[in-house]
Amino acid sequence: MKYLDSNENIIQWSSEEFYIWYKSPVDGKPHRYFPDFIVKEKTSSGKILNYVVEIKPKKQTKAPKEPKRKTKGYLYEVMEYAKNQSKWKVAKEWCEDRGYEFRILTEEDLNIRY
Numbered sequence: 341m342k343y344l345d346s347n348e349n350i351i352q353w354s355s356e357e358f359y360i361w362y363k364s365p366v367d368g369k370p371h372r373y374f375p376d377f378i379v380k381e382k383t384s385s386g387k388i389l390n391y392v393v394e395i396k397p398k399k400q401t402k403a404p405k406e407p408k409r410k411t412k413g414y415l416y417e418v419m420e421y422a423k424n425q426s427k428w429k430v431a432k433e434w435c436e437d438r439g440y441e442f443r444i445l446t447e448e449d450l451n452i453r454y
């Protein structure tokens with residue numbers, strides 16, 4: 341958020357201001373997905389770009405590796421991954437319909453080290 345506030349190219353941004361309906365593959369029911377940010381940026385050429393941004397740990401952006409023993413933790417990771425994939429699919433479609441770009445940022449993109 342500090343980056344968005346201090347970047348002179350960012351015209352406007354908001355956090356979790358809207359939602360997109362998606363169908364969860366876990367329970368088959370519709371749910372609301374609130375993307376982390378929506379950002380409007382002016383490029384150096386003067387072009388206005390609009391983004392929907394989701395911030396996730398890199399681990400959550402990849403399918404979990406199947407262990408020898410399927411623990412509760414592994415099953416939870418599988419369900420979360422499936423839900424995220426559904427959310428991101430509808431977010432990409434929503435963005436394409438409106439001329440926006442959907443971006444998923446991880447700690448690597450944000451230069452965060454643990």
